[in-house]
Amino acid sequence: MSHWMFTEEHEMFRKSVRAFMEKEVVPNIEKWEREGETPRSLYKRMGELGYLGIKFPEEYGGSGLDLIMEAVFTEELAKCGAGGVAAAIGSHTSIAMTNIWKYGSHEQKQKYLVPGIxxxxxxxxxxxxxxxxxxVSAIKTTAKRAGDYYILTGSKTFITNGVNADYVIVAARTREDPVHRNVSLFIVETNSEGYSVGKKLKKLGWRSSDTSEIFFDNVxxxxxxxxxxxxxGFLYVMENFQxxxxxxxxxCIGAAEKALELAIKYSKERIQFKQPLSEFQVIRHKLVDMAVDIEKARNITYRAIYLYNKGENCVTEATMAKVYATEMVNRVADQALQIHGGNGYMMEYPIQRIWRDxxxxxxGGGTTQIMYEILTKRLGILS
Ligand SMILES: Cc1cc2nc3c(=O)[nH]c(=O)nc-3n(C[C@H](O)[C@H](O)[C@H](O)COP(=O)(O)OP(=O)(O)OC[C@H]3O[C@@H](n4cnc5c(N)ncnc54)[C@H](O)[C@@H]3O)c2cc1C
Incomplete structure (x- = not known):
């Protein structure tokens, strides 16, 4: 049954996105994981289908739809079980380009948002x-004004799409003090002189997204x-963190659903003691616990999305969603792997990838501990 937040249009869109993922993403996941990146051709293909511009204005080539429509896309992308692809595409649309859309000039939107979409x-x-x-107050990269330019010096690490990006939104210090009022955001083209990329970092998970260090030598x-x-810049970053x-x-909800689906399927197929695993009450109940855990995360998250889509301040709700859903997917993926037994530990079973991812x-995006600190303040726990 569909959730009340979604209209018929949202559900129709979900169907078409799911069909696309099944046809054009799922069969390639293992290849992209080995290659350590999401290929440019997927961005192009998703661009043609309008998937990269769902929430962006039509004036810039987007579809001008609501954030709930983009939520449908995000969930379905994660549900195909490739966290790396979701990270690469999500970093491009939700994390990087959103800054240009929200705070950028018309010219910046023409030059960077349009081709990004x-x-x-x-x-x-x-x-x-x-x-x-x-x-974030530890940012050391500086941007010093010199006539019509800023000169950037410093480095960044763990940057998703860092190897393949054509432009990077960079947070750099534009003055010493005051803290949180000394950082600005810049659009830096990666073919600029003095800009360089470190090696592709090897990771436990998200392997189909490229991650790297980047360096600015008087760019x-x-x-x-x-x-x-x-x-x-700090204010923009904080605002967009929601x-x-x-x-x-x-x-996380999409990935956990996939993990549960795989675990249910496996529990019905695997025979031990002359019966499918699903016949053991302890396994059945574990699966039910996983489903309930996903449902809790879904409700917290959908409520936050609903508020955010209405333009309401939902820092508390979004922080709760992040902390609950990200811890939940780890619990669910771990239990799903447990149900797979030794096979779950083998690379040919996709559950290992969901567990690693x-x-x-x-x-990422603020650790659980930082989320707790934000909530401590929001809930007025400290006097
Ligand atoms: C695969 C991957 C992709 C990433 N992509 C990007 C990207 O595209 N762009 C980007 O800018 N960054 C990216 N990051 C960086 C990511 O946002 C950071 O790793 C994250 O914010 C944590 O920072 P840190 O690694 O420096 O850990 P630290 O800040 O050193 O934290 C270490 C530990 O200390 C805890 N801790 C820190 N401060 C406190 C406190 N006040 N109270 C209690 N506990 C605390 C943390 O919770 C954590 O457990 C990526 C990281 C990874 C691994």
Whole structure:
């Protein structure tokens, strides 16, 4: 049964996205995992189908639809069981390009959003540095004004799409103080002089997304490439975190559903002690617990999406969704792997990939501990 939040149009869209994923993504997952990246051709294909511009205005080649429509896409993308592909596409649309859409100028939208929506250019967002991911005040990359340019110096790490991006939204320090009012966002073209990419990082999961360090050695960035106002970058990043966290929560629900589906299927097929595993009450009840856990995450997340789509402040709800759904997918994937027994530990069974992919969810986009700290403040627990 469909959730009340979705209309008939949302459900029709879900069907077509699911069919696309089954036909054009699922058969290629293992290849892309081995290659360590999502190919450009998938961005192009998704661009042609309008999947990269669901929420963006029609004026820039988007479909101008609501965020719930994009939520449908995000869930279905994750449900095909390739966290890496979901990370690559999600970083491009939800995390990087959203900053240009929300805070960028008309010219920036023409130059970077339009080809991004078509899948012709790949985008990334670069905030994290080796000095710290949780502590944004630890950003050391600087951008110094020099006439019509800013000169960027420093480095970033763990950047999703870092190898293949054509442009990167970079958070850099534009003055020393005050903390949280000293960072600006820049659109940096990756073919700029002085810009370089480290090696593709080898990861436990999300293998079909490329991740790397990036370096800025006196990179000249035209001043028109600053996003919004100088020194307000931290505010933009924090504001957009609500949506990034909701996107991650949705992805976790999709991946957990896939894990449950695989576990149910396996429990019916695998015979032990002359009966399918599903005949053992302990296994059946484990599967039910997993389904209930997913449902809890779904309801917390859908409520937050519903509020966010209405334009309401939902920092508390989005943070709760992120923390619950990301911990939930780890529990569910772990139990699904347990039900697969030794086969679950083998690389030919897709459950191992979902289990590996799940692990990053409580770390990326703000760790579980940071979510608890935000909620501590939001709930007025500290006096
Ligand atoms: C695969 C992958 C893809 C990524 N993609 C991107 C990307 O595209 N762009 C980008 O900018 N970043 C990206 N990141 C970085 C990611 O956002 C950071 O790894 C994350 O924010 C955590 O930062 P950290 O790794 O520096 O850990 P740290 O901040 O060093 O944290 C280490 C541990 O300390 C805990 N901790 C830290 N501070 C506190 C506190 N105040 N109270 C309690 N506990 C605390 C944390 O919860 C964690 O358990 C990616 C990371 C990975 C692994």
């Amino acid at each position: 078509k899948g012709e250019l790949i985008a990334a967002l670069a905030i994290t540095e080796s000095s710290g991911g949780s502590d 000249k960035v035209p001043s028109e490439n600053i996003i919004g106002n100088e020194n307000e 949506y990034e966290r909701l996107t991650m929560a949705l992805g 799940a692990r990053i969810q409580t770390i």
